[in-house]
Amino acid sequence: MISKLALYFEYPMVRYALIVGVLIALCSSLLGVTLVLKRFSFIGDGLSHVAFGAIAIASVLNLTDKMLIVLPVTVISAVLLLRTGQNAKIKGDAAIAMISVGALAFGYLLMNIFSTSSNLTGDVCSTLFGSASILTLTKGEVGLCIVLSVAVVLIFIIFYNKIFAVTFDENFAKATGTKTDNYNLLIAVTIAVIIVLAMNLVGSLLISALVIFPALSAMRLFQNFKSVTVCSVILSVICSFSGIIISILAGTPVGSTIVAVDVAAFGLCYLAGAILKIGA
Amino acid sequence: MALLTVSNLSLGYDSRAIAEGLTFSVSAGDYLCIVGENGSGKTTLMKTLLGLQEPVGGLISIGEGLKKNEIGYLPQQTIVQKDFPASVYEIVLSGCQGRCGLRPFYSKEEKALAGECMERMGIADLSSKCYRNLSGGQQQRVLLARALCAAQKILLLDEPVAGLDPVVTSEMYDLILGLNKDGITIIMISHDIAAAIRYASHILHIGDKVFYGTRDEYLSSDIGRSFAALQEKGVER
Numbered sequence: 126m127i128s129k130l131a132l133y134f135e136y137p138m139v140r141y142a143l144i145v146g147v148l149i150a151l152c153s154s155l156l157g158v159t160l161v162l163k164r165f166s167f168i169g170d171g172l173s174h175v176a177f178g179a180i181a182i183a184s185v186l187n188l189t190d191k192m193l194i195v196l197p198v199t200v201i202s203a204v205l206l207l208r209t210g211q212n213a214k215i216k217g218d219a220a221i222a223m224i225s226v227g228a229l230a231f232g233y234l235l236m237n238i239f240s241t242s243s244n245l246t247g248d249v250c251s252t253l254f255g256s257a258s259i260l261t262l263t264k265g266e267v268g269l270c271i272v273l274s275v276a277v278v279l280i281f282i283i284f285y286n287k288i289f290a291v292t293f294d295e296n297f298a299k300a301t302g303t304k305t306d307n308y309n310l311l312i313a314v315t316i317a318v319i320i321v322l323a324m325n326l327v328g329s330l331l332i333s334a335l336v337i338f339p340a341l342s343a344m345r346l347f348q349n350f351k352s353v354t355v356c357s358v359i360l361s362v363i364c365s366f367s368g369i370i371i372s373i374l375a376g377t378p379v380g381s382t383i384v385a386v387d388v389a390a391f392g393l394c395y396l397a398g399a400i401l402k403i404g405a
Numbered sequence: 406m407a408l409l410t411v412s413n414l415s416l417g418y419d420s421r422a423i424a425e426g427l428t429f430s431v432s433a434g435d436y437l438c439i440v441g442e443n444g445s446g447k448t449t450l451m452k453t454l455l456g457l458q459e460p461v462g463g464l465i466s467i468g469e470g471l472k473k474n475e476i477g478y479l480p481q482q483t484i485v486q487k488d489f490p491a492s493v494y495e496i497v498l499s500g501c502q503g504r505c506g507l508r509p510f511y512s513k514e515e516k517a518l519a520g521e522c523m524e525r526m527g528i529a530d531l532s533s534k535c536y537r538n539l540s541g542g543q544q545q546r547v548l549l550a551r552a553l554c555a556a557q558k559i560l561l562l563d564e565p566v567a568g569l570d571p572v573v574t575s576e577m578y579d580l581i582l583g584l585n586k587d588g589i590t591i592i593m594i595s596h597d598i599a600a601a602i603r604y605a606s607h608i609l610h611i612g613d614k615v616f617y618g619t620r621d622e623y624l625s626s627d628i629g630r631s632f633a634a635l636q637e638k639g640v641e642r
Contacts, residue, residue: 286502286510290502292485293489294483348492348534349533350490
């Protein structure tokens with residue numbers, strides 16, 4: 126088995142896949158804690174479906190660089206969803222559900238009507254569940270991913286205290302002089318960027334898993350915000366690393382394998398949390 | 406001059422007023438209780454005072470060198486906070502966030518201030534405990550310590566004793582009274598008219614009829630008498 130792995134690591138694409146996978150897991154879990162606590166668990170799902178719709182438009186328009194349309198559309202949707210969170214006519218979860226299924230339906234519709242591809246079902250399936258595209262990354266894409274990940278981590282560290290204040294009690298933060306709208310905007314844009322990045326890895330249906338599972342697992346084990354954040358990052362990185370390795374060795378789909386490992390980790394953390402509680 | 410002067414204020418959402426013609430002022434050292442029926446606009450008034458929403462009409466002016474973000478605030482608990490994984494220290498320290506501006510991290514002074522505020526609220530030993538595992542009264546103390554971090558002159562409290570048992574309730578009132586005696590101006594929303602009459606120096610009653618005046622004036626007014634009598638009946642029952 127080890128020799129098989131060593132053989133695979135000879136290929137740059139396997140190394141790229143691991144680098145990108147780990148980085149995306151790291152970024153998504155960083156903001157995951159905030160999103161789960163702000164009751165925005167489903168935003169990953171909603172935004173990734175928006176991104177799916179945008180990809181459909183991009184393929185219909187035959188754009189070579191799909192990012193040009195996918196990224197702005199997703200960012201705008203994220204801003205709209207998170208900003209209108211409090212006094213919207215349609216409340217948070219309903220708005221996300223609406224945008225999410227709407228974009229999904231329109232995306233599929235567009236692809237169906239205008240598609241030139243001979244393997245439509247295959248295309249759709251790979252966008253939804255992640256594809257081999259993580260194994261076909263170019264050097265440029267890996268570079269972009271590294272740059273964006275570093276940016277996300279830096280933003281998170283610099284604004285950590287502000288993100289905490291806004292997450293715990295937005296009204297209080299606003300009343301005492303924190304520019305909460307700006308930080309909500311920042312969170313929205315960051316999460317949109319992460320989701321667009323993560324679509325390569327697990328596809329648009331499974332992104333929520335990357336965002337929420339590490340956070341939920343860590344919340345079983347730790348009792349303060351800093352530890353929860355750090356723990357969720359470590360868990361996420363481990364899960365996604367081992368998920369990729371398993372999928373290479375067993376020949377399973379990358380995205381769903383990573384999510385399966387995340388689910389298993391959550392189960393373990395849940396048990397561990399319960400035992401700790403009894404012990405304490 | 407008063408810390409806070411409100412003249413002919415109208416409150417509401419989407420330019421639809423739910424309370425009108427509020428005029429009152431708060432001077433340093435006052436203990437103002439805002440009472441009134443459910444839906445009369447007490448919480449809306451507080452949000453408007455804090456600048457979380459725009460008044461529909463009228464004026465709020467802030468005096469005596471008080472800055473807009475020097476008002477501490479004890480909100481009602483939200484669902485989000487019920488299961489929030491954060492330590493007491495993290496939460497109290499977050500009260501200093503307003504002072505930070507764009508500075509990313511807390512300074513030594515701010516950390517010391519957080520420690521002081523926890524000491525003052527008697528929760529220093531809970532510092533590393535998780536907020537969600539605390540009792541209701543302890544949680545309120547944590548939020549009060551956070552409010553103290555944000556402001557040392559004036560505190561707005563939104564039903565600070567909601568959901569607390571009688572013993573903890575009276576502890577909480579004593580704590581607030583202590584802060585008031587230390588010179589902190591208190592504005593408190595309360596359902597508990599008996600406590601309002603016992604502790605407050607001024608009372609603002611909002612609803613169909615608006616009343617503002619000192620505690621004694623309230624007790625001798627028609628509205629005060631009928632409301633207090635109603636409350637007593639409730640207690641006897």
